[in-house]
Amino acid sequence: MKTYNFELSNQSYASQVMKKSKADGISLFLLDNNAHHSPVRFLYHKHLAPELLENYSTTLYQYDPLTPHKKSLLHRCTSYTGVNVKGAASIDGTYWQYFKCQGFRETASSFRAISSNIYMVVGLNLTTRSRHLSVESAMKDMESWLKDSCEFIIESSVRGFCNRADSTPSAMNLDALSNLLTNREFQVVCMVLQGYSNKEIATKLTLSEYTIENYLGRVYKKLNVRGRTSLLAMMVGSR
Numbered sequence: 001m002k003t004y005n006f007e008l009s010n011q012s013y014a015s016q017v018m019k020k021s022k023a024d025g026i027s028l029f030l031l032d033n034n035a036h037h038s039p040v041r042f043l044y045h046k047h048l049a050p051e052l053l054e055n056y057s058t059t060l061y062q063y064d065p066l067t068p069h070k071k072s073l074l075h076r077c078t079s080y081t082g083v084n085v086k087g088a089a090s091i092d093g094t095y096w097q098y099f100k101c102q103g104f105r106e107t108a109s110s111f112r113a114i115s116s117n118i119y120m121v122v123g124l125n126l127t128t129r130s131r132h133l134s135v136e137s138a139m140k141d142m143e144s145w146l147k148d149s150c151e152f153i154i155e156s157s158v159r160g161f162c163n164r165a166d167s168t169p170s171a172m173n174l175d176a177l178s179n180l181l182t183n184r185e186f187q188v189v190c191m192v193l194q195g196y197s198n199k200e201i202a203t204k205l206t207l208s209e210y211t212i213e214n215y216l217g218r219v220y221k222k223l224n225v226r227g228r229t230s231l232l233a234m235m236v237g238s239r
Contacts, residue, residue: 014028021124024125024126025045025046026046028145030043030119031120032117034118039057039061060098066084079110080111083108083135084106084108086099086105102127105126105129107126109121110139110146122146177189177235180223185218193235
């Protein structure tokens, strides 16, 4: 599935879901509970203000009772669909305090697990006073949307992984390197290849930066390279 097809698919599904559910706004996003930064990434949205998206993705998602964030009772669910009504006793006050100011009366979400920590989520909201969300009417469309979106993400991720693997040192290169270096030197080199800085390596190995610099100095001398950049170029270029 190509990117433009994914975008067209989002537009088509969103149109159907909004029509059947009677929602005023809609979004599709990824929730990654293991991400240290930007755990929420919006892939599609309609009739939602940029400020709202920013606030939700940085803070409010943690208070949403219908998304499987780490503190949610739904964290271990593989799929779920539900509706929030403003003022319901079970709703965290932080969540509705903000959305009340946005004029929201009801919100709903449906999600599907991609892995134990990553979820695809469809979010709906209603501001119109004269009606209620009709989530059941749009359930099949949301499930199909989530299924197709998850497949797209998985397929894209696998292809991206394969492309990255093609540009990293092969197992043969690493095996040869392990025979030339001491165990600790090899461990340090592997962490360099993963993109860690000297400071990060020192922290993970409970050593000083000075010690890491010494290890790398010996590595550079054994491999006859001038520094980190030359080391990386040698490992990638010698495939």
